[in-house]
Amino acid sequence: MKIKDTLLTGVLALAALSSCTSEDMEEKLSGGPQGELKLSVDVLKPESTRAVTQVTDFPVIIYDAEGKTIHSYATVADVPSSILIAVGNYTVESHTPGAIRKKMAEAYYRGVTPVEIIKDVTSPVNVLCKMQNSVIAVNYDDEFRSVFASWEITINDGGETVLSFDNNTAVNTVYWYFGEEGVKQLTVNFRGTTTEGSTVASKYTLTKDQADESYDDDRQNFGGGDAININFTPTESTEGRLTGVTINADVTFTETNENVDIIVVDKPGFEPGGGDEPDPTPGGDEGNITLNLPADISFPFLTPPSDTSQGDTYIAATAGLKSITVKIESTSDDMISSLGDLNSGYGVDFIGGAEIVGNQNVVALFNSLNQPLSVPTKGDTEYNFPIGNFFGFLKVLAGKHTFHLTVTDMDGAVKSGSLNITITE
Numbered sequence: 001m002k003i004k005d006t007l008l009t010g011v012l013a014l015a016a017l018s019s020c021t022s023e024d025m026e027e028k029l030s031g032g033p034q035g036e037l038k039l040s041v042d043v044l045k046p047e048s049t050r051a052v053t054q055v056t057d058f059p060v061i062i063y064d065a066e067g068k069t070i071h072s073y074a075t076v077a078d079v080p081s082s083i084l085i086a087v088g089n090y091t092v093e094s095h096t097p098g099a100i101r102k103k104m105a106e107a108y109y110r111g112v113t114p115v116e117i118i119k120d121v122t123s124p125v126n127v128l129c130k131m132q133n134s135v136i137a138v139n140y141d142d143e144f145r146s147v148f149a150s151w152e153i154t155i156n157d158g159g160e161t162v163l164s165f166d167n168n169t170a171v172n173t174v175y176w177y178f179g180e181e182g183v184k185q186l187t188v189n190f191r192g193t194t195t196e197g198s199t200v201a202s203k204y205t206l207t208k209d210q211a212d213e214s215y216d217d218d219r220q221n222f223g224g225g226d227a228i229n230i231n232f233t234p235t236e237s238t239e240g241r242l243t244g245v246t247i248n249a250d251v252t253f254t255e256t257n258e259n260v261d262i263i264v265v266d267k268p269g270f271e272p273g274g275g276d277e278p279d280p281t282p283g284g285d286e287g288n289i290t291l292n293l294p295a296d297i298s299f300p301f302l303t304p305p306s307d308t309s310q311g312d313t314y315i316a317a318t319a320g321l322k323s324i325t326v327k328i329e330s331t332s333d334d335m336i337s338s339l340g341d342l343n344s345g346y347g348v349d350f351i352g353g354a355e356i357v358g359n360q361n362v363v364a365l366f367n368s369l370n371q372p373l374s375v376p377t378k379g380d381t382e383y384n385f386p387i388g389n390f391f392g393f394l395k396v397l398a399g400k401h402t403f404h405l406t407v408t409d410m411d412g413a414v415k416s417g418s419l420n421i422t423i424t425e
Helices: 002-018 022-030 142-147 284-288 333-346 360-368 387-394
Strands: 034-044 052-054 060-064 069-073 083-086 088-095 109-117 122-131 134-140 148-156 161-166 173-176 185-194 199-207 227-236 242-252 259-261 263-266 289-292 297-300 312-317 321-330 382-386 399-409 414-424
Touching: 034 060, 034 088, 034 109, 069 083, 083 088, 088 122, 134 148, 134 161, 142 148, 142 227, 148 227, 161 173, 185 227, 185 242, 185 289, 199 242, 199 289, 289 399, 289 414, 312 321, 312 387, 312 399, 321 333, 321 382, 333 360, 382 387, 387 414
Parallel strands: 034 122, 134 227, 297 414
Antiparallel strands: 034 052, 034 083, 060 069, 060 088, 088 109, 109 122, 134 173, 148 161, 148 185, 185 199, 199 263, 227 242, 242 259, 289 312, 312 382, 321 399, 399 414
């Protein structure tokens, strides 16, 4: 009887199974109703033709509604012509191979497209990858090169240095990722030494003009896909004396290829050609020392500039640095008293003249002010002394504070200059 019962049970089960349609069988085996996904990936390149180019080497990932990876393919070329997938909502992502980095030598593209899979329906989805970073280029012509013997240019996005180079650096273009939200303005800082030996310093801010942004993005922030060009030209007075540099800039939006001027604004408190300029016709070994002081700086009491790089002083010596002394004079008795306290507490004598080269007491002092810096060692050929690190200290000390810097190289040549920082009440 048990054998008969077993056989009967098997017959009944087979009959029930055979009564199902083949479609039901597939659904049961797959875990539910399915639809078909047909996938393609394109990249929108910044070309005047607006050409949409098929890509094959981008990875492809399909996520479900909870963000779980359902399918992953190493390249577009590996994606099947059609994909059976359970009914539901999904997101398909594709991008340039690898992860985006803040600074790159090439463009990075990415696209994310949602898709709904419906039972027994073929759902085509095209992932259009758009440029996520921006290309920034600095340009200068032969006239600029004939006027300046050396220069240093930095571009800051408000949080990080985007591009930094001098006359010895060949690369003056970068692909920069501004982040999801982009940035509202860029700060451009220039320091140059003319062929006659005078120092020129200029700082400007760039903001985006009124125009449609890349990929139909109407925000006024610099963001993915923008191509920003910054051009430098020397500026002369009516007497023919070099007084600074002029910059003009434009941005080309990748989707529309519309070229739009960028508003260029002089940085408040920073004027071209500031500081004490060296003798316009220096002689001897002093010409082998570079001391690029910024312009004199002024700001209201308790309101220091947020950009401390405004006080950066670039120093270089072909023969190597032997000494950098910083002496501070002030109209404020409180400032003089505070400097005396720094000497007592840290052994850094800014009143008599503090040595910077190799002085770890200076490092300890600025660490205590939450303004860390490094100091050069003897023989180093260049150094950037961040006078802006004093801003937080000076903001409560109204008056005129004069920084005297003296640089000596390993051959004994000396060059000096001064910078005034005024805090108004």
